[in-house]
Amino acid sequence: MYRFLLTPRWLGLLALALVAATVMVLLGNWQLDRYHGRTAVNERIDAGLRMAAVPLRDTLPAPTGGPGTAGPPPAQERTFTRVTVTGRYDTDNIVLVRGRTVESRVGFEVVTPLVLADGTAVLVNRGWIPPAPGGAMAQPQVPPSPAGEVTVEGRVHASESGNARVARRDGRLESRRVSVPQLAGELPYPIHGAYVLLDEQTPAADPVFKAVPVGHANNWQNLGYVVQWWIFAAMTLVGYGWIARREARQSSGTPDPLPRDLAADPSPSPQESR
Template identity: 80%
Template sequence: MYRFLLTPRWLGILALTLVAATVMVLLGNWQLDRYRGRTAINEQIDAGLQMAAVPLREALAAPTGGPGTIGPPPAEERTYTRVTLTGRYDTDNIVLVRGRTVDSKVGFEVLTPLVLTDGTAVLVDRGWIPPAPGGALAQPEMPATPAGDVTVEGRIRASESGDAKVSRRDGQLESRRISLPQLAPQLPYPLHGGYVLLDEQTPAADPVFKAVPVGHANNWQNLGYVVQWWIFGAMTVVGFGWIARREARRLAGVTDDRPRDRAADPSPA
């Protein structure tokens, strides 16, 4: 009854069906990996908010090069670790990162190098401030930076990827991204390979700064794609079986012998 499946035509259809179903299953597996990866990141973000701060050196290695060089990036499992460190802010090399949005408003994130006692520095993201009147690119009015020793608590963040030109305007470094490899050559000391997103500071930070939120990755979207791809793969195989059965019934001369609903027939004239 199903010998026709061994013909070249049907073998070709079967091969295409299996290839399509396999591709869909693999796409589902890929989305499952992305779901797991994003879930792990979200768990790290949550853990960083709840954990007690540890010394910087427990989460981030010191740079070993000279001025203008950058140290190793934080290990993946150390990203978002809450750390504490003490140093002095370098107000001559503040970095303004433009085009950043907080609460649906575009402004600047302010990164200031915190110079440690060993002569190395860590960029500290002190928060978001709005631009000055005149447009989203107008340099903000900078609040006073604490002088003397400052103790910072915050979470380790990795450098942002992508090319980002660094320029100096009115004495301030500017960029669109927090790209540490491109910022390091502009600074007169070795720079750590991760920056710190400020949570708390002593003396207290100026209230004009708004905390920069860390968004969670949308892992549930990836899980939805997993289900979709696997369903599509199953439907492809089931669809082939349905078409093959229909063809087998046709070749066997099987017709639909179900009785008609005479009540649905029009009444004779």
């Protein structure tokens, strides 16, 4: 009854169904890996909010190169660790990161190098401020940085990816991203391989700064894709089996069963209606 499945046509259909189902299962596995990765990031973000601050050097290796170079990035499990570090802000090399949105408003994030006692520096994202009147690209009036030593407490944030041009406009550096390696080339000292997202500062930061929120990754979306791809894989194999069964019934002369409503209440013939 099912010998037709050994014909080249049906063997080809089986191979196609198996390949399609395999690809869908692999896509589901890939989304499952992304779900686990994003879940781990969210757990580190939450842990960073609860933990006590540790010295920067316990989390982020010091740079070993010369001026204009960046140190090694932090280990993945160290990102979003809360750290504390003391130094002096370099107000001559403030970086304005444009096109950043906080509370549905577009403005600038202000990143300032904090120069440490050993001559190295770490970039500190001090917060978000609105643009000057005239549009979202108008350079803001940045509040003055505290003079003297400043103690910063915040979370280690990995360098942002992407190739964003760094330019100097009106004496300030501007970029679209906090790309540590690219910004390092514009600075006269070696800098650490990640930046610090400011939570607290002593002396206190100017109240015009708004804290930059750390958004959680949408890991549940990835889990939904996992279920979707695996269901598609199962439907592909079930569909092949259903088509093969129908072909077998037609070959053997067995009619397909009528739908239940038609079998229970057949429509009257023209003769019966008379």
